[in-house]
Amino acid sequence: MPTMNMIQALNSALDVKLNDDPNVLIFGEDVGYFGGVFRVTEGLQKKYGATRCFDAPIAEGGIVAAAIGMGAYGLRPVVEIQFADYIYPAYDQLVSEAARLRYRSAGDFTAPLTVRSPYGGGIFGGQTHSQSVEALFTHVAGLKTVIPSTPYDAKGLLIAAIEDDDPVIFLEPKRIYNGPFDGHHERPVQPWSKHPASEVPEGRYTVPLGQAAVVREGADVTVLAYGTMVHVALASAAEAGVDAEVIDLRTLIPLDIETVQASVKKTGRCVIVHEATRTSGFGAELSALVQEHCFFHLEAPIERVTGWDTPYPHAFEWDYFPGPARVIAALRRVMEG
């Protein structure tokens, strides 16, 4: 089986769908001839022609509006928002339109679009190339939100997202495009090729939306994470010497509540990790749900380890990023609690 990094895996997913389904087309800023600023669409225009994969004007709202119209026609557009930090001009189209079209038309019109966007920090991108926007979408009924953490999942989830009949926000943790990242920024970068999940089949397969993965079984504490933070959580658990059960949520909405609840009921402790600002982040919803579903099993307060409630500051990248030191401290606190 070929070894792929996350960019190659995403590219392969798009390739598979362009090949399989003439109703799939791709557009976004710089995605055509150039292949995207992160190279996710590289080679696709050449292979499938300009009408299948093309550049769009710098108008995220226009991009999503056009995709909704195409979806209503019957196509399956996949659009790229160059950085998640730039998704806000499309917010109205996503929230008021894509999310509600099926509902308000009683199923008569649908918007089966996939919105791909690189997100998250850790690349010295400053406050406008680092944001984690997932909670702004998890609050919106009608949208699905998906975040992969490995090449294998990235490809399988992206194919599932494109084939899904509902609009999907597909956030790609750009820090781990080229290799997993355990939060130890001071150490040399590891390539994906050393990670088992870089073995990615060439053809079509899916990783179903709405299913979490228990990426490490453990008895003492449940760690809920997604994207880059899955790797940070795994490394932190190992370093802390805590027998943590680490769950990669993979899909935030719809959430795999069963896996979450089974784990916390078993461990009685829960640490939630995300890079987004804390207040009203998705961790708040996870905390509320765990509390609601597992109250009588909890032996310690649920902890949230998150980005601070500030913009992502350029010079303080590693003070902002919820790295191993903070995750380990939280693991230790809940174990004492």
Next chain:
Amino acid sequence: MPTMNMIQALNSALDVKLNDDPNVLIFGEDVGYFGGVFRVTEGLQKKYGATRCFDAPIAEGGIVAAAIGMGAYGLRPVVEIQFADYIYPAYDQLVSEAARLRYRSAGDFTAPLTVRSPYGGGIFGGQTHSQSVEALFTHVAGLKTVIPSTPYDAKGLLIAAIEDDDPVIFLEPKRIYNGPFDGHHERPVQPWSKHPASEVPEGRYTVPLGQAAVVREGADVTVLAYGTMVHVALASAAEAGVDAEVIDLRTLIPLDIETVQASVKKTGRCVIVHEATRTSGFGAELSALVQEHCFFHLEAPIERVTGWDTPYPHAFEWDYFPGPARVIAALRRVMEG
């Protein structure tokens, strides 16, 4: 002291500030000659002239962008977004610009604007005149979010918001513009004049941002609410015969954590009530915070009583609205828990 409904109280706040401060000006759709679709700016253009209170093009993003530029110049613009459901086109300007300007310019430029917007349901407005958008702003560092529940608070909070040097999202529960609403839609509407908080001084006063109000003291359970739901919570507690402590948060960010925590530590139980969709609503943050601050005092799971995770459906207004029946049921559940 004069008796005012919430519209009159808000109008009075604007009147006071237009009179006090030549740097205050108001604009928005239909707010000028006409006085706003809910009449909050009635008479102000006539009294202060067209440059102090004027109509704006239907471009919420343009309205907020202009207000940010005015704020950077040194003015204190107060803009109206006609319905909170229409704030999304301004989302980028609010999140990427107003919220971050002070931070990214190291205090050199600021955006002391106030964004007023009628919000919430209960008026048969269908899915695009009923939304509760607060959680989309509480997640954003740099914004303050304020929601009054009475005429007295509305005026005092609005003056405080205008005088505040940070951008404030000021959400006005339109269902209670003309009278408090306890959720019993089948009963006749009560006017504000029967409510003590309709006594509103003519001149300037403030209700400080960041301070909650304990609107009913109680020993058994803490109910956290804001806006319309404060009245529903009070009525529900009375009907349920539960000795609830009802807290009107008034400001969501910055939250008055001390009042919340003191109450829950006392009661050991907590019910959170809001009209917004549940998942990733502000109730999730409240639940997470209460859990974090009061874990060892909690005697029952924290309950959330909220709007469902669907758009606000026209014909099912009262099935959607988290009314007394649902609040009472939750109160009973936590008392049993």
Next chain:
Amino acid sequence: MVDTALKRGRNAVVLSLHIPEPEGRPGDPADFSKIKLPEPGEVRRPPIEVEPAEIRDLAFTLIRVLDREGRAVGPWDPRLPAETLRQGLRHMVLTRAYDDRMYRAQRQGKTSFYMKCTGEEAVAIAAAQALEFDDMCFPTYRQQGLLVARGYALVDMMHQVYSNARDPLKGRQLPIMYSSRQFGFFSISGNLGTQYGQAVGWAMASAYKGDSRIAAAWIGEGATAEGDFHNALTFASVYRAPVILNIVNNQYAISAFHGIAGGQRSTFASRGIGYGLPALRVDGNDYLAVYAATAWAAERARSNLGATVIELYTYRAEGHSTSDDPSRYRPQEERERWPLGDPINRLKQHLIAIGAWSEAQHKALEAECAEAVRAALKEAESVGTLGQSRPSAKEMFEDVYKEMPWHLRRQRQEAGV
């Protein structure tokens, strides 16, 4: 170190902020004297292959066909068979009767909200007739005429307005936010302007598939200020999308006169120029002119020549909606003074002028339409009005997603429905 050149003397004028004002307010006389109207028949009709750059002037004039005597004059006369005209007249009369009745129903407390298109019927109905049935329309709430002209059942519209058990939208939408894929009528959003870019996307999809269907979108002059408008024009221009971008300039956006949207500084049609799109400015109360302009634009689109912007110059004869009272912000007799008259009267006059219609026939038509509305209303009300009848409350949780996720299933249980 600062350049000395930067420190020159300054213009003495003190700046002041300009706030646009309309010609009149309540109590003032209605004043339309500033409106310059070319003569009917005066404006040339270029071939559809024309370069947009060669017809920029068409964005600043007004295409008119019907003259004061009801004659059709000039190159834009679509030369339609009398039967088509009579159908158009019927659709307009029926739409007006429907509007009047439903407005009354709202006043009677039978529903929460209603919006009329009175005075603007030609905008939707002539367009519907000039388009093919399967072209996709992306309307605002003021193009109910499209549904009427395409033969959608009045009673289904009423069911929607009443959110009753037969509401095709299952009680989920505000009254008048119709939707019908079968009738090529895209789901109306409460959010202004959003449909404009979606129409362009639909048209791009049609082109992508080598289809022959085109899209048509409508937007109010007030809503042109939204970013969606700009996005739509950009995408339509860049990808030469087969779409007709109609701007309905009915002079008002709720209480705001057109000047608040920029209407005192240029025409709305002229917005198209900067994108290299052909732009026509059309008498929106002239059924023949609307038909002809739509047909021209449709032929261009179908010939792979791309999008056309059409400003339909008209007048909102009544309030914005049932929540509005226009006497609070505009002169009373504006409606009567509107220089382009009423679209129904003008088409009627034309039909009479060409000998294809009579006052008696018109009376009969009005009676027939009133009766059609009455019959439909009876049927709709037999099902029920708002609150009396509604779809199953289960519907609240359906169609949020294709398949209901666990959290909605649980909430539905919690709701007990």
Next chain:
Amino acid sequence: MVDTALKRGRNAVVLSLHIPEPEGRPGDPADFSKIKLPEPGEVRRPPIEVEPAEIRDLAFTLIRVLDREGRAVGPWDPRLPAETLRQGLRHMVLTRAYDDRMYRAQRQGKTSFYMKCTGEEAVAIAAAQALEFDDMCFPTYRQQGLLVARGYALVDMMHQVYSNARDPLKGRQLPIMYSSRQFGFFSISGNLGTQYGQAVGWAMASAYKGDSRIAAAWIGEGATAEGDFHNALTFASVYRAPVILNIVNNQYAISAFHGIAGGQRSTFASRGIGYGLPALRVDGNDYLAVYAATAWAAERARSNLGATVIELYTYRAEGHSTSDDPSRYRPQEERERWPLGDPINRLKQHLIAIGAWSEAQHKALEAECAEAVRAALKEAESVGTLGQSRPSAKEMFEDVYKEMPWHLRRQRQEAGV
């Protein structure tokens, strides 16, 4: 029941989706033959009181002052004193030297990111000189020339680029996102286009206060597609805001050629027409033309005549940023073939032509600017480069709000800073 009129025959053409393509890609020859250039001096200069409707043609031509021999010709010659021109030249040379050095610094790993304005220096510098010092500029990341021309210290720019302990923005912003109220340089946002409407708001505020200061904003041709662009033009038109709305058409938006923003269908200047705004299209590599157009627009604004749109036609001579490699998407020798040359060479040639400059002086100027950059760099690097030196990590939590709320105080404690 469906109208028969709706069911006519259909045009036989099969629709197809048009995707704009540039004249050339890597490996192709650079081809600018489609660019039509009027002669220098050819375009008329109307009085500032002119009605916008009378000068629509100015949006489709190109205002040029410098001819091939370096002579200043025609009515737009601003007739500047030689000293001003020499200052302008110095600012441009200094800006280029600064850019080259900081680009290198990024390549040396001293910072994370850098963006040059090479080939576009006149756009910012001539404008800075034509404006008053206290007019407020709302730039993009490609108008660092404004700061240089206004005398902002290079070393402070470097501190920002290095996010070091002296960074005026306290380590919070990506390199080159400068901000200085004192120098009338509005905080640059990473989000394209957002500054455009803010500039209009600032200008409205100035007018509201009876001030005499005006605002000027810049946007890339690519970013004109954002809704903010449209909002800005609408508000500027409606309220006659004293603002200059510059569009820098440097042919590229990262890898996307201007056609993806609509540049093959009309000029970017012509976007102003639909809002009734006067719009000038200007040779952006001609220092004199940029100066003259800016001065004309500034005088209009200061005379309460409102906003002007200016398209500055130029060429992005280098990569988009340090993250970009233009050889992947455009012909190699485009830069050399760009028909409007280089702004520094052209102003230098002009100064020599009028006898106010020499090759020797120019060499000396280059050496002096290189030295100024070197000296500033030495000072900046003595403080430290990215990661070696930085402001106190406390700064991470300051200025989110004016006063730090409890949750940030607690997080600061948690962070241990």
